[in-house]
Amino acid sequence: MKILVTNDDGIYSSGIYELWNVAKEFGDVTVVAPSTQKSAVGHGITIDKPLYIKQIDRGNGFKGNSISGTPADCVKIGIKKLTKSIPNLVLSGINIGSNLGNNIIYSGTVAAAVEGAVSGIPSIAFSLDSFSPNSFATSKAVIYKVLSLLLDNKPPTGTILNVNIPNCKPEDLKGYRVTSQGKQYFDDNFDERIDPRGRKYYWMTGKINDDDEDLDCDGFAVKNNYVSITPINFDMTNISYINELKTIFENEEN
Amino acid sequence: MKILVTNDDGIYSSGIYELWNVAKEFGDVTVVAPSTQKSAVGHGITIDKPLYIKQIDRGNGFKGNSISGTPADCVKIGIKKLTKSIPNLVLSGINIGSNLGNNIIYSGTVAAAVEGAVSGIPSIAFSLDSFSPNSFATSKAVIYKVLSLLLDNKPPTGTILNVNIPNCKPEDLKGYRVTSQGKQYFDDNFDERIDPRGRKYYWMTGKINDDDEDLDCDGFAVKNNYVSITPINFDMTNISYINELKTIFENEEN
Numbered sequence: 176m177k178i179l180v181t182n183d184d185g186i187y188s189s190g191i192y193e194l195w196n197v198a199k200e201f202g203d204v205t206v207v208a209p210s211t212q213k214s215a216v217g218h219g220i221t222i223d224k225p226l227y228i229k230q231i232d233r234g235n236g237f238k239g240n241s242i243s244g245t246p247a248d249c250v251k252i253g254i255k256k257l258t259k260s261i262p263n264l265v266l267s268g269i270n271i272g273s274n275l276g277n278n279i280i281y282s283g284t285v286a287a288a289v290e291g292a293v294s295g296i297p298s299i300a301f302s303l304d305s306f307s308p309n310s311f312a313t314s315k316a317v318i319y320k321v322l323s324l325l326l327d328n329k330p331p332t333g334t335i336l337n338v339n340i341p342n343c344k345p346e347d348l349k350g351y352r353v354t355s356q357g358k359q360y361f362d363d364n365f366d367e368r369i370d371p372r373g374r375k376y377y378w379m380t381g382k383i384n385d386d387d388e389d390l391d392c393d394g395f396a397v398k399n400n401y402v403s404i405t406p407i408n409f410d411m412t413n414i415s416y417i418n419e420l421k422t423i424f425e426n427e428e429n
Numbered sequence: 430m431k432i433l434v435t436n437d438d439g440i441y442s443s444g445i446y447e448l449w450n451v452a453k454e455f456g457d458v459t460v461v462a463p464s465t466q467k468s469a470v471g472h473g474i475t476i477d478k479p480l481y482i483k484q485i486d487r488g489n490g491f492k493g494n495s496i497s498g499t500p501a502d503c504v505k506i507g508i509k510k511l512t513k514s515i516p517n518l519v520l521s522g523i524n525i526g527s528n529l530g531n532n533i534i535y536s537g538t539v540a541a542a543v544e545g546a547v548s549g550i551p552s553i554a555f556s557l558d559s560f561s562p563n564s565f566a567t568s569k570a571v572i573y574k575v576l577s578l579l580l581d582n583k584p585p586t587g588t589i590l591n592v593n594i595p596n597c598k599p600e601d602l603k604g605y606r607v608t609s610q611g612k613q614y615f616d617d618n619f620d621e622r623i624d625p626r627g628r629k630y631y632w633m634t635g636k637i638n639d640d641d642e643d644l645d646c647d648g649f650a651v652k653n654n655y656v657s658i659t660p661i662n663f664d665m666t667n668i669s670y671i672n673e674l675k676t677i678f679e680n681e682e683n
Contacts, residue, residue, distance in 0.1 A: 293534075
């Protein structure tokens, strides 16, 4: 099995090293990751400048390609230029920090997995619910189990698994929940400051809110020490509103 | 009515000027748009550097705020810092080039409208199916009509309208179709070159493919001179796969 491993925290992140460590037990791994931190770039791609590729060797067997672009760029150029044939699996992560609820729309980690799915490749995003993890033991056990179970149970084409892992010890993990994307959101604001040249500037600030109280929601499951597995896709159509919209726009015309 | 107008082509784009021109007939418009071209940035937001705001006056009454960030940043800072109260409507566009099928995941135009919807504001993205339009006559008539019809028919909270306008004369417009997100995709590749310092670099290239042949698909509708209106949302859950995934992950555990 050929596996493309990527992330959005950059090729020197601790998370991608741990993901690579598990992934290589399942097949031939090609690492293609951003040269620098690319959190919150969403599904951006680079069309206004060219990309550079650099070979990286972090030691302990970890070799890879750094790309001067976004996570989605990494998957695109990885498939087209860096793997000898189309990969069988795209893995993205381990992201340092969860990707839950509304906030997945900003995530480079999730976007990379979506990009794999756009090319018809089974793709999984892994995120750990901590900004300062002191152990990847739980994450590695979870990734091993998810990959083992999915070898014989491929998701339908175009469906990505968004896996979020609680920041707890392996013995405190309560189990796995298949969830829906919940309503977690980032309640942002802007902190106003003055630069040395007297100009106002603004830092985005804010905090994560999650009012969900159901283990079928991604955020609540993780908060309760369950691994959350959300099947997502990139067809954004709101089917349930189509007929009503037709009465507004089509009746008048046809 | 308070209307926030934004785009991804930047505040000096011809498209945002035309959108402003129609929008101001419906309410008080605040323009908040990127200072430069931000196509294909997807739903990126700026968290690793601060944002600057600059007041812009393009003449003919068009005044606005340029932001040193992404389209999603513009909507966030617009709502929090530049409108006196939460806007009643977010309009994004007119994008120079369509946003159809799979390709909407890369679109800054669509992301800006999604960002409005995340805040519970009715939001519409307008895109014109041409990279070199010589007239906005059709677009302006379409925007006028869409806004008029929607004044009394607000989409459900969280649903964005993705409106794509064919590049034809007003008299050649066949009508309006409420569509689903189709399968149009960008068949990308990478053009390899050598820079003056002898290093390889890669330009993303490729072409748009659209095999849909149904007027209920966004791309085919536009190709046939219909305005395509797709209701989209940002809940990416693939509900249809949840039960099967539960048999894989939950039965083993519970």
